[in-house]
């Protein structure tokens with residue numbers, strides 16, 4: 001498989017007055033046209049990893065890597081302009097809460113059209129047709145009506161689908177989905193996952209799926225990397241998750257509730273200082 005993305009020894013840190021916060025501390029992985037899951041507890045550096053790939057870390061962040069290559073493009077030496085051109089067009093990111101990503105004062109359809117027209121030279125009518133088709137692809141039943149709605153007028157699940165439509169309209173080669181379903185209830189969660197899954201297999205896209213939910217990730221992804229305190233502690237095939245060797249991954253697995261099992265006492269995730277070393 002040819003690699004779409006190569007990440008070698010990625011570091012993201014934030015200097016503060018008293019110390020340097022190391023959010024990502026030497027993360028390495030490669031991604032082909034596949035679904036890669038990144039799991040880890042809150043604060044383990046998953047989002048910062050995604051943002052560094054997108055070029056969306058704040059100005060004062062220090063980002064370094066031995067290699068950060070997207071399809072032969074060295075992302076670290078790319079100019080701000082080049083990176084802007086890549087974002088949305090070839091690399092897209094779906095965030096946890098659509099409320100923060102959709103513009104509240106612009107109708108959903110117009111946002112999708114504008115995203116498309118920023119990246120491709122298409123006329124208004126064609127943009128509208130493609131936006132409607134995309135809304136249909138993310139299983140919005142009445143695309144013509146939803147097209148004219150504003151973000152506050154749709155449910156969380158529909159907002160998330162609209163957001164996915166907006167991210168996919170320019171046909172990106174790499175999609176980073178950062179906890180895209182955490183704000184949704186379980187049935188909608190599965191719908192959204194199915195939609196992304198279908199788009200990955202139909203369009204041959206690479207997907208990085210970030211989540212704290214190990215079970216969800218293992219059923220949905222091909223491969224999983226487990227992060228702890230800014231580092232990758234384990235990388236596994238999703239199907240081999242049960243054989244996880246790292247005690248932290250085993251801990252995450254043990255914390256997952258099983259139907260019919262008694263939960264007294266509740267398991268507590270053990271943490272050892274040497275894992276973060």
Ligand SMILES: Nc1ncnc2c1ncn2[C@@H]1O[C@H](COP(=O)(O)OP(=O)(O)O)[C@@H](O)[C@H]1O
Nearest residue numbers: 014021023041042043044045046047048049058
């Ligand atoms: N702007 C920032 N300034 C300082 N530290 C930050 C900033 N953004 C994130 N961090 C720190 O980076 C670490 C990793 O954060 P993040 O990648 O968001 O975790 P995750 O997505 O795994 O929950 C956290 O400890 C967080 O406090």
Ligand SMILES: [Mg+2]
Nearest residue numbers: 046047048178
């Ligand atoms: Mg996060």
